[in-house]
Amino acid sequence: MTTKLSRETLGALPEGIARPAYDPAGVTPGILHVGMGNFHRAHQAIYIDDLLALGGSDDWGILGAGVMGYDAEQRKALMSQDCLYTVMEQDGSGDSARVVGAMCGFAEVEDGHGPILKAMEDPAIRIVSLTVTEGGYFIDPATGVFDPKNRQIQADIAHPDHPTTIFGAIVAGLRARRDAGAVPFTVMSCDNVPHNGKVARAAVVGIARAQDPALADWIEANVAFPNGMVDRITPATTPERQAHLRDTYGLDDARPVFCEPFRQWVLEDSFTAGRPALEKVGVQFVADVTPYEHMKIRILNGGHALIAYAGHLLRCTYAHEAMAHPLVGGFMNKVERDEVVPIVPPVPDTSLWDYLDLIKSRFANPRIEDQIRRLCFDGSNRQPKFIVPSVADCLAAERGVDGLALGSALWARYCFGEDEQGAKIEANDPAWERLVQQAHAARTDPMAWLEMADIYGDVASNVTFRAAFGAALTSLWQEGTAETLKIYLAGE
Incomplete structure (x- = not known):
């Protein structure tokens, strides 16, 4: 017999699986994260989960988001289990399983990214973070810099209120924050890209400058793009791995994550509207990453x-x-x-x-x-x-x-x-x-x-x-x- 993962079944989790040391229902989003793949859920979300367990940071939960077609299936699966999921750390000494409750929602996936834009307008969202893979930053391979001539980028420049890319959406979200007189959010890349903050900044400012030079100037003057180094080996979740979780622990989880025990996050301490106290849970803050x-x-x-x-x-x-x-x-x-x-x-x-x-x-x-x-x-x-x-x-x-x-x-x-x-x-x-x-x-x-x-x-x-x-x-x-x-x- 297996237990279907949900908030309702948290109290009846099978033996050997750790549960959140806090009430996930009491967590509210302070971070909008785009790209809810395995790496994010085994890395950034784990640090937030650890911080929530210490108490006093319930307003730093994660609102998930996605901009690709397959993200809709990811959302459906995670929402069906109240955005809870299992992380299984594995090495030669055995397995260590925990249910993570740091994710408190998943924005609907729509053409034009309306739900994402709405979330970005909320002053409670103080960080927009990204794992969109190395190839998702629109870098011209010949020059090594942002490519404003990319077809998708050109579409975002021409249609600022109906963005195609996440960077076009971020520009629209920052425009809304500026127009409302609200403090802008920090844009925090968690991708394995050299100087990922600078790369994200180039994409955002590049689109903004082609749309509205004054907005680009405001972003450059007011928005933080910290560079960070992230590390954890997180392979694909195969049907065999899911079966291992189900057969060994009796837990039915539609989106489990499997990873190594090691993890590392080194981050520049540059944030526009505050940040969670991640130094308490092992994140290393430095002046230069x-x-x-x-x-x-x-x-x-x-x-x-x-x-x-x-x-x-x-x-x-x-x-x-x-x-x-x-x-x-x-x-x-x-x-x-x-x-x-x-x-x-x-x-x-x-x-x-x-x-x-x-x-x-x-x-x-x-x-x-x-x-x-x-x-x-x-x-x-x-x-x-x-x-x-x-x-x-x-x-x-x-x-x-x-x-x-x-x-x-x-x-x-x-x-x-x-x-x-x-x-x-x-x-x-x-x-x-x-x-x-x-x-x-x-x-x-x-x-x-x-x-x-x-x-x-x-x-x-x-x-x-x-x-x-x-x-x-x-x-x-x-x-x-x-x-x-x-x-x-x-x-x-």
């Missing part, structure tokens, strides 16, 4: 990219399998130690080598079952952020780039769309068609891959990188993935 995000993006996200394509080509399904594979795990470790960690700037009160060891242990967690295919996704957006900057820094420091070049060549080989056994690699990137075309050209002319200037920038013309990349991709085609990795690890 740059060193922390630099460390995480280069070592962790770069590390994921290193094991992803090698792991797939050697038929690993999960990250922990890739880490256990002597060639894949050895490849990541050597590249990190020789080429990545040495060019990461110092981080206050942090040993970069200890951080690397932590990352390796997290990747090797067998309970997370983080899918290699997930790590391979969206390389066209992630490689320029996670790998290419390390290449550029190594070249500037006159350090070798053989390992990073091999990592990039493995991505090119993956994007050929067929593995070494002839099995098809299904589309796994918004730019997949283009990548496959370039990968096929690069099979006989490796430099064709480096023609993608929006991804490689200046490093594409660097003689050292070109030589290393060309040799690596040629070896992958002639010798295969396993032999190429053996050669690299042997230092040959």
Whole structure:
């Protein structure tokens, strides 16, 4: 027999599942969060849940929101259980399950985002936070800055009262706050994007300036966009995971989240209308988040990219399998130690080598079952952020780039769309068609891959990188993935 999760059944939760140490019915929203996916619900919402448990912060609950078609299904599922959901932390020591009650509603998903705009007009909403993925910030890959010519952005500029994007909605919400003489809300990005606050600011101000320069000036003068570094490995919730929760704990939850025990949030203390006292529950407030995000993006996200394509080509399904594979795990470790960690700037009160060891242990967690295919996704957006900057820094420091070049060549080989056994690699990137075309050209002319200037920038013309990349991709085609990795690890 199972228990259907709801406020009514909280008192009868099966044994072994922690429940909120407060009454969720008494929580009111102070945060409007857009993007109620697994990461947010296992990260930001957990910190708010911990804070609510301390008492005295009941006005800092989360009102969920979404702007994509699938968000309507997410809303329906969560609303059916009073916006409660289970978070299951998993590692080699076992499971730890808790029901989270920090979410106190979910705005209806509508064309034009009317319910979101209404929520933004409410002075009780003091923070609008976002997890819209790395690709959701309308960055021109060729310039690395906000692209006002994007079709959706142009639509928002032309129709300010009927926005298409969340950034168009934020501009409309801030306009309403200004016109009402109300204090504006803070815009807080929680996405894995370098300088995410600055990136969000560029999108909001860019739209506003094209609509109304005076509004753009007001936003620049009055609205905070703090930068933050967020971290927690949160894989997809599979039917098997849901069945595990149901069969092991007897709990029927339509939207459970599974994650590792580790979590981290480093945040700049810059807020327009106050903030929750998140320092009480482990959030680290700093004057400048740059060193922390630099460390995480280069070592962790770069590390994921290193094991992803090698792991797939050697038929690993999960990250922990890739880490256990002597060639894949050895490849990541050597590249990190020789080429990545040495060019990461110092981080206050942090040993970069200890951080690397932590990352390796997290990747090797067998309970997370983080899918290699997930790590391979969206390389066209992630490689320029996670790998290419390390290449550029190594070249500037006159350090070798053989390992990073091999990592990039493995991505090119993956994007050929067929593995070494002839099995098809299904589309796994918004730019997949283009990548496959370039990968096929690069099979006989490796430099064709480096023609993608929006991804490689200046490093594409660097003689050292070109030589290393060309040799690596040629070896992958002639010798295969396993032999190429053996050669690299042997230092040959």
